[in-house]
Amino acid sequence: MINAGDTVWILISTALVMLMTPGLALFYGGMVRQKNILSTLMMSFAMLGVIGVLWAVYGYSLSFGGDLGNFIGDLKFLGLMGVGEEPSGLYATSVPHLAFMAFQGMFAIITVALWTGGVVERMKFSAFLLFAVLWFTLVYCPVAHWVWGNGGWLADLGALDFAGGTVVHINAGMTALALAFLLKPRKGFREGMPMEPGNIPLVMLGAGILWFGWFGFNAGSSLAADGLAANAFVATNLSAAAGAATWMILGWIYRRPSALGVATGAIAGLVGITPAAGFVHPMAAIPIGIGASVIGYYCILWRTKKGIDESLDVWAVHGMGGVWGALATGIFATATVGGVDGLLWGGGMQFLKQIVGVVSVGAFAFAATWVLGKLVDRVVGLRVESHEEEVGLDISQHGERAYGGVLP
Amino acid sequence: MINAGDTVWILISTALVMLMTPGLALFYGGMVRQKNILSTLMMSFAMLGVIGVLWAVYGYSLSFGGDLGNFIGDLKFLGLMGVGEEPSGLYATSVPHLAFMAFQGMFAIITVALWTGGVVERMKFSAFLLFAVLWFTLVYCPVAHWVWGNGGWLADLGALDFAGGTVVHINAGMTALALAFLLKPRKGFREGMPMEPGNIPLVMLGAGILWFGWFGFNAGSSLAADGLAANAFVATNLSAAAGAATWMILGWIYRRPSALGVATGAIAGLVGITPAAGFVHPMAAIPIGIGASVIGYYCILWRTKKGIDESLDVWAVHGMGGVWGALATGIFATATVGGVDGLLWGGGMQFLKQIVGVVSVGAFAFAATWVLGKLVDRVVGLRVESHEEEVGLDISQHGERAYGGVLP
Amino acid sequence: MINAGDTVWILISTALVMLMTPGLALFYGGMVRQKNILSTLMMSFAMLGVIGVLWAVYGYSLSFGGDLGNFIGDLKFLGLMGVGEEPSGLYATSVPHLAFMAFQGMFAIITVALWTGGVVERMKFSAFLLFAVLWFTLVYCPVAHWVWGNGGWLADLGALDFAGGTVVHINAGMTALALAFLLKPRKGFREGMPMEPGNIPLVMLGAGILWFGWFGFNAGSSLAADGLAANAFVATNLSAAAGAATWMILGWIYRRPSALGVATGAIAGLVGITPAAGFVHPMAAIPIGIGASVIGYYCILWRTKKGIDESLDVWAVHGMGGVWGALATGIFATATVGGVDGLLWGGGMQFLKQIVGVVSVGAFAFAATWVLGKLVDRVVGLRVESHEEEVGLDISQHGERAYGGVLP
């Protein structure tokens, strides 16, 4: 039966997660050079449009429809057939089925938007769109089914993912890495040309919006306005806070406490707690947030040293942060919160299950991206022309410039 | 009796709609030349102040108080007399009357802010304020009463407007058009001087905030946290998504997929679904969103060709998008969702009622604006001096400049 | 027993108050010179991290744990011990204890962030962090306990503070003033060097976000989704609106209606209504908002004339606005809303109690800040080097610049 409180909670959480995509757009857009800010914003905004439609048309069904071989959903919810004002019976049984569908849709959108951080400043917009649609269909929907769908094999196995550590973050992180390899570094990257962030205040704003929206992402994943939602909410905030403080300190140790660092640390903390928020005690969020920041920090140092231009560090912050979060769930989970014990409370098996989840999703995302990416490269070419890249993608791909007018 | 779930839903929806006005301010502010950004922001922010107060003082009563001749409310709620913590009995019977009043007030504010898009970069601030107060009193309050007030003639007729397609969008769109005619084009507009948007990232941010807030606008208009709210929520998102994708494609056909286009398309989609969200099946939002974008796109092309400087296209996107939405409600409405059938399901009468709503509100808004505008022009003059326009309204009207400091 | 509606209300209010800190960061960041915007943003963002963690570790316990001498809490909630999914029994008895804890934590964070407005553009980041932690522990936690803690002496006395007029605003305002004295004016301030706001659109955005978040701050303080929440919500909006309109008019009387003025007036109105929102009739919010704006306006004029560089007017707007709000609560409070009558309805005693609250919190905050500030000055030095101030704190403290790239 529909509960009004739970329904509000899911609706507002859905709105919050929707807002994360514009937030992410700003977070990324402020970090690229000024000549590419609009193209970076566009990648996220275009997903709000395209994936927004496709999710209702077939994506929801492929993810949460009936099960085909534990691998993917069927087409029973095609075009929202049978998805109505009544609860679904299987998922979120106290809220309208439509609300659950919408909530899940926002996750699909932001996951695609997330990996755009790895391809900015050089990917052709047409190639991006084509790849995004393929990836959404052939990578996101299956993986969401594995982990959250009724009959999905990782769900059956018992791998835990409260709000998307594997489905969203590992998935996006490994995809970004594979695309970065396929696309090759931006011009001048290897030569040490500075790729200065063009608008850090927008990055900070984006980080603030993401943090805000993440309450819907994680605490909304409780699917009811209950104690578990409060637990997830508090854990989310604590992990973000610990992540932000940690990254600030790391930057300070090496040089200076930077604004970009605090923003990045907060996001790392939020990523880390995502799979765990409804399974661990809130105080466990502190080590989880610290861990996510430390891992993200050194992964960035490492990939920079290796000359890998995974431009906005989706792999380091989301991919590796997601891996850490999934494993940390297997470590810190406690039956008193989410019914399952992790390594710390004797749940060694759970930890192994988490490893299975991490490895299978990570490997699948990387491999599938590689194949699809090669395909798209063959068909339309992944990368803009050299002079288009020099002029900037705002002008070359979108015929616009961000800050118009010769004169103030 | 007050229901906590419904009450939260209205309160948070009210907050969301409130946020739309700053969102709109940014959406508009980023689209004007840099020298006019503050004056554009000010028009919206000033309404949060002025209309915010007037609504409580008399506006709510004129709109939702007892009925005078099916045309306007009376003064029984003057100064919030009798508007208290208990439900109103007539409207939103499960939430505090004060909450319903506040929710409706945010609609009044944003409607006024909306048509400022037609007058930016040249309207005198004093004239704007005077006109805004007159318009709010003599146009907004009556029209809101017609459509939503107990006893309003369009409500009695049965013209449907779920969340403000006529009251808000057609109303604002026709007002903007009339004002644009009265004010005449900006200097240099007819000569083809480029009026380059000064800060497109702010436009995108504004669009993101508007989309987010629109969930409160439309789904909140269900006035309860129920299945209908979920239906409206999903329809809203789908129409926005379809609108965004459509505009992107249209731009691409002619030239390039632009960020400004995606943002505009999303807003067009949101406008289109506004009157329909609680009456149509969610999937009907896709054609509605597509239609709103196509109509908006060609209306802009047309008005530009005609040399009409309705500067930020309130008429094209909100006015004509609102017309489309109102008619589409009469086409796609289905009794299974909102109790009324449209043309598609044999409800031809409903379609005619929708036409009556569109024509009467549109004509009234245009005519009343014309009269009030002429009056204000006589009293204080609508337009700034020529050199004030050249220097920019930020300096000339507000004594400020947006980005201070000679030096970075 | 947990009520889902109330729980949603607290959770979403917590999220709203969290968002206020990034909003405040932008509000402040846009008002400083471009070379200091990141350092200004950082002060707020760092608090989201550091105080976010400390609140859960010990702050909540010091504020809301068992009582020690009516002055401060004990350590019974150390590390969230005993703070779980069940309601607390003492506070907010229909929502999870964790949710109440999180809600209160966001107040602590933003209070610290608030007074950073007095120290921007010259305070050393290390000194800021050290002072912030000391201040949070030794000033914020005790004062929160006095006013809201079970057993706190001002609570026992019956001094009213619905949502933080004393705890948050007077507290922050007097702290900022004391710090401004200790830090001395910025270089060039006394010589009349223009300290031009670098990005007023960000200020407006920040103001919009603050207004939005304040609904959670004030109406959320009802701790239930009921009629009182609606009352507080409406009062909040009306006071903000009245404050914005008033400041606009004041600016106009002297010179021009400015955007910065409207934004500031809205914040002043929000501050004024904070302690009163759940105790007064909504219409009382109009005089309260007007009063807060008038007081803030003239306090700024006065402190500028005196050559006091309390840079972003935390004292004038929050400190004096908070004093006005606390006293206004003692004037306008009515038993029909919050159970207590103020001066206007014969409650003279209540007015005296309000004075006690104002004086004790104001004096304590000022004195304690003075002592702690001197201490921190001795240990690490409060102020950056002269050339670091000239170059700007973004580069000198954080090794970053806001708008990178030589070229657009």
Next chain:
Amino acid sequence: MKKIDAVIRPEKLEPVREALAEIGIMGMTVSAVSGRGRQMGITLQWRAGEYKVDLLPKVKLEVVVIDEDVSRAVHTIRNKARTGERGDGKIFVIPVEDAIRISNGDNGDDAI
């Protein structure tokens, strides 16, 4: 060849730009500058009260022309940039020894 440096009001860029095109002078380089001169600074609003800014936004035009065109160009700029108030700006004429067109290597007067 001479370089004409003209500092004008930002709002006069548009007419000057057009007028120069009409007399066949296309090449120009424009930058946003701030200037101080006889014109008083500008008074801006703070939240309460106001403050004075000394340096006002101006636009600098750099136009390199062959010697024969100098007076025509100066004239045109003057006419279009003029309001007659203080702050209209100034025009400076500076000698140029050589000019080179990057794309094809033209130099001297040919490069203009």
Next chain:
Amino acid sequence: MKKIDAVIRPEKLEPVREALAEIGIMGMTVSAVSGRGRQMGITLQWRAGEYKVDLLPKVKLEVVVIDEDVSRAVHTIRNKARTGERGDGKIFVIPVEDAIRISNGDNGDDAI
């Protein structure tokens, strides 16, 4: 001493900057400008339809060099800034009478 004013494409700043460093010319001052010349303006998108902008973003380099270095510098800039298309920009050579290094008071050729 001469001042070389070079207006080039923004995306060519990087290679020019490096090439000048390689031939030992470190001192330079760079500014963001807009320019008009033989190159057509650029067509940008509005929500629907498009509009033309006449003034394109360019970068102005000012490099003061001793007389002997002028041709080397001009050459280097030309080579690196060239695409061969319209809009590559121009180089102007302007006489300089004196130069002073602020930090230590060196003047004349020593100050370069």
Next chain:
Amino acid sequence: MKKIDAVIRPEKLEPVREALAEIGIMGMTVSAVSGRGRQMGITLQWRAGEYKVDLLPKVKLEVVVIDEDVSRAVHTIRNKARTGERGDGKIFVIPVEDAIRISNGDNGDDAI
């Protein structure tokens, strides 16, 4: 007449501006530029690690003065802009052939 082009540290604009006013030199045009010279670039922070930026923000002052005022102006700028460290910037003196005040048509030394 000479044009004095002074590239200085941004934070020194204020004192220089005031000092010039004190010696009666009001006219000046200021722009935000980036420069490279003997001063090393600046190291900025990325999320983790850091990167070097070669071009540093500077301010360019253009002051046109009559011949007699050149050395006074140069002196004043030098004194106020100096820290003694690398990166203080440079002053260049460039000949000006004519000056015209747009508002009233004054020209030559009268226009300064």
